[in-house]
Amino acid sequence: MAGSPFGAPTAAPAPDGQQLDLDGPEQWNETVKRKYVKEKKIGEGTYANVYRGHMRHDPSTLVAIKKIKHQDDYRDGMPPAAVREMKYLQELRHPNIIRLLDTFGTGVDTLNFVLEYLPLGDLEMLIRDVHRVRYGVADIKAWMGMLTRAVWFCHSNYVLHRDIKPNNLLIAADGEVKLADFGLAQSFADPGRRMTANVITRWYRPPELLFGARHYGGAVDVWSVAMVFAELIIRTPFLPGDSEFEQIALICKHIGTPTEENWPGVTQLRDYTVPSEVVPVWGKEAYMGRFGAVGADGVDLLVKTLALNPAKRITAHEMLQHRWWRADPKPTPKEDLPRKSGGEEKMGADLKRKNGLLDEENGTRGAKVARKLDFGQAK
Amino acid sequence: MSRKATAGPSALPELTSDDMCPVCKTIRYLNKDMEFLINPECYHSMCVNCVNRLFNDGPNQCPYAGCHRTLRRKGFRSAFFGDLAVEREVDIRRRVAAVFNQVEDDFETLRDYNDYLQMVEDLTFDLVNGSEAKRREAEATLQRWEAEHRADIERNRRAGREADEQSRRRLAAEREAARQRRVEALREAEEERRERERSREMELDSLAQGDAAAATGAQHQQRVQLKKRGQANRALEAATMTTTAAGTPAAADVGRLSIRGLKEKKKAPAASEGPYDPFGGMDFVPSRYKIRPGLTHPAIDKYRHDPAHITGGYSFDEYIDRVMFEAFAGLGVFIEDEKEAGIGLSAGEVATISAGIAAVGDKMELD
Numbered sequence: 018m019a020g021s022p023f024g025a026p027t028a029a030p031a032p033d034g035q036q037l038d039l040d041g042p043e044q045w046n047e048t049v050k051r052k053y054v055k056e057k058k059i060g061e062g063t064y065a066n067v068y069r070g071h072m073r074h075d076p077s078t079l080v081a082i083k084k085i086k087h088q089d090d091y092r093d094g095m096p097p098a099a100v101r102e103m104k105y106l107q108e109l110r111h112p113n114i115i116r117l118l119d120t121f122g123t124g125v126d127t128l129n130f131v132l133e134y135l136p137l138g139d140l141e142m143l144i145r146d147v148h149r150v151r152y153g154v155a156d157i158k159a160w161m162g163m164l165t166r167a168v169w170f171c172h173s174n175y176v177l178h179r180d181i182k183p184n185n186l187l188i189a190a191d192g193e194v195k196l197a198d199f200g201l202a203q204s205f206a207d208p209g210r211r212m213t214a215n216v217i218t219r220w221y222r223p224p225e226l227l228f229g230a231r232h233y234g235g236a237v238d239v240w241s242v243a244m245v246f247a248e249l250i251i252r253t254p255f256l257p258g259d260s261e262f263e264q265i266a267l268i269c270k271h272i273g274t275p276t277e278e279n280w281p282g283v284t285q286l287r288d289y290t291v292p293s294e295v296v297p298v299w300g301k302e303a304y305m306g307r308f309g310a311v312g313a314d315g316v317d318l319l320v321k322t323l324a325l326n327p328a329k330r331i332t333a334h335e336m337l338q339h340r341w342w343r344a345d346p347k348p349t350p351k352e353d354l355p356r357k358s359g360g361e362e363k364m365g366a367d368l369k370r371k372n373g374l375l376d377e378e379n380g381t382r383g384a385k386v387a388r389k390l391d392f393g394q395a396k
Numbered sequence: 397m398s399r400k401a402t403a404g405p406s407a408l409p410e411l412t413s414d415d416m417c418p419v420c421k422t423i424r425y426l427n428k429d430m431e432f433l434i435n436p437e438c439y440h441s442m443c444v445n446c447v448n449r450l451f452n453d454g455p456n457q458c459p460y461a462g463c464h465r466t467l468r469r470k471g472f473r474s475a476f477f478g479d480l481a482v483e484r485e486v487d488i489r490r491r492v493a494a495v496f497n498q499v500e501d502d503f504e505t506l507r508d509y510n511d512y513l514q515m516v517e518d519l520t521f522d523l524v525n526g527s528e529a530k531r532r533e534a535e536a537t538l539q540r541w542e543a544e545h546r547a548d549i550e551r552n553r554r555a556g557r558e559a560d561e562q563s564r565r566r567l568a569a570e571r572e573a574a575r576q577r578r579v580e581a582l583r584e585a586e587e588e589r590r591e592r593e594r595s596r597e598m599e600l601d602s603l604a605q606g607d608a609a610a611a612t613g614a615q616h617q618q619r620v621q622l623k624k625r626g627q628a629n630r631a632l633e634a635a636t637m638t639t640t641a642a643g644t645p646a647a648a649d650v651g652r653l654s655i656r657g658l659k660e661k662k663k664a665p666a667a668s669e670g671p672y673d674p675f676g677g678m679d680f681v682p683s684r685y686k687i688r689p690g691l692t693h694p695a696i697d698k699y700r701h702d703p704a705h706i707t708g709g710y711s712f713d714e715y716i717d718r719v720m721f722e723a724f725a726g727l728g729v730f731i732e733d734e735k736e737a738g739i740g741l742s743a744g745e746v747a748t749i750s751a752g753i754a755a756v757g758d759k760m761e762l763d
Binding site: 234280 | 671672674678680695704705709712717721
């Protein structure tokens with residue numbers, strides 16, 4: 018059974034005698050596996066291969082099948098990223114979160130995720146394609162609305178995503194933005210339980226994580242949302258630091274230096290180091306020049322999400338209550354949003370990227386940065 | 397389709413020969429300009445002379461033996477098809493199509509539309525090929541439908557006309573755009589040719605003057621010219637791309653007329669929606685309990701003042717929210733009942749159940 022290719026047209030219920038004595042779970046696994054037909058590979062990465070597939074009974078329903086590769090690092094089980102992704106995606110059902118339709122195993126230790134098929138690339142492609150994709154405030158508002166709703170939904174269900182960035186925001190055929198890649202996701206921790214600070218791609222990482230805080234909450238994702246918001250407006254990463262130190266320096270320069278006055282206790286954090294020159298926290302007016310396109314209300318929302326002190330930062334729920342959503346212009350209907358037919362290669366590329374690397378359990382990997390980014394070709 | 401099978405009201409005339417009028421027996425040999433006319437009442441053909449002779453003084457009976465239909469001068473026309481059975485069928489189809497003019501968009505499902513088409517076709521068949529009784533029945537159905545759905549028919553007819561008009565305009569616009577492009581291309585080619593000639597002359601002139609440096613200069617100029625051309629092309633490309641990608645309404649490109657119309661159609665229902673709901677119609681306010689500020693528990697109090705928790709942005713409210721949710725998760729869910737009666741318990745029932753469970757919990761704590 019281990020070698021039987023998935024999706025092979027097995028018309029007879031029992032191709033070999035072995036299947037007759039499958040136990041319950043195995044039987045179920047077979048049933049799920051048979052529901053889908055794998056078509057062709059649309060992406061390959063170190064962590065997973067992504068295939069396009071369709072439902073066996075309805076060939077017009079396309080799916081993406083993410084096949085987790087066997088990894089020698091995790092001899093005794095599944096890679097933690099795969100486990101996280103499965104654990105949280107199975108629970109979360111929301112129009113703005115990628116839908117995990119099924120999981121099944123092939124062979125002894127290979128896991129397959131059946132995900133909804135999102136053919137229109139990701140938000141990063143749209144942001145970077147300055148020459149061919151034009152969008153306006155109404156479009157930004159629509160995208161931000163979908164993103165914020167996704168984050169709010171995660172937080173309402175006590176899940177931290179911990180890796181929000183434009184290329185984890187995939188676009189469905191109808192223009193709906195969907196939050197994907199839950200490989201770094203984690204439940205809200207109990208008090209006293211330490212979490213790793215080494216999560217979230219550096220450019221989108223909030224100051225508390227850069228300073229090594231081990232007890233944090235939903236505010237970390239909100240900072241990432243703010244970074245995506247800023248990036249949507251200026252169409253280039255807002256704070257692209259090359260190292261963690263530079264990232265802190267950029268935050269100090271563009272937002273303000275975290276001090277005891279604006280963030281009590283910050284100097285006591287493990288990795289607290291800031292450039293000697295103290296920059297006062299910029300006011301709303303300072304943002305108007307660069308981000309004024311979204312209007313005064315939009316800038317107000319941005320400034321509130323960019324609060325240095327996570328305790329003062331607006332929550333996803335409060336973000337959705339902000340007056341900006343109700344101000345003019347009205348968000349673009351999703352089907353009229355600008356789009357680019359990125360094709361399935363890009364979807365494959367997005368899904369196959371190595372999922373969350375870091376975790377408290379494997380300290381050896383803790384020294385590395387969360388994820389390598391390659392924006393080189395985009396610049 | 398044999399002609400015998402398609403016998404109409406009375407047997408359709410056999411147009412034995414194009415050369416003889418079945419009524420007056422005049423032959424083409426005698427009258428070179430002989431022309432045959434038919435009347436859609438009975439499709440009996442006769443020559444123009446006969447028509448004039450018989451019907452100039454008002455309505456009269458068809459001269460064919462056994463055909464007692466009253467015909468008028470006005471109803472006569474020349475047949476488009478040689479085979480009069482075909483002529484008749486086309487007339488009928490035209491008439492039915494004018495009445496049953498729904499389009500696919502008018503139907504909920506494709507299935508409905510196909511059923512409708514089938515019904516129309518059956519009716520048409522009865523009218524064309526059916527027996528006398530069937531024909532009469534179909535005729536009655538047709539007239540009833542026409543009477544009942546007059547407004548719909550009129551609306552569809554207008555819509556159809558508009559669509560036709562639109563596609564006609566689009567085609568015209570496309571043709572015009574293509575013509576413009578051709579003219580432009582021709583003009584450019586001409587200009588380029590002239591430019592090339594001019595630079596060649598310049599080059600020859602400078603060579604004639606024996607100035608080598610100038611010659612290289614001319615060559616350089618040629619290269620510049622080529623470059624310029626490439627740039628122009630690229631600019632053109634970029635322009636077309638932006639118009640297609642961004643779809644800015646400012647571009648006064650006639651070719652895009654139809655695309656804009658399409659979009660407007662799609663937008664129409666969206667505009668009628670209510671105000672934007674940032675929450676997407678969801679709400680996670682707990683319905684079974686209320687969380688008051690200042691809720692506390694000894695187990696978390698020792699962390700409340702821990703700087704590591706405060707500075708890192710750890711939210712105790714989020715924690716309380718979660719434990720409360722977890723404590724109440726699954727309460728009021730009775731799978732057996734739901735299987736029988738479906739989901740939906742009254743709030744009172746839930747309250748009593750949770751109170752009972754809370755009491756049990758206290759007891760356990762005492763132990």
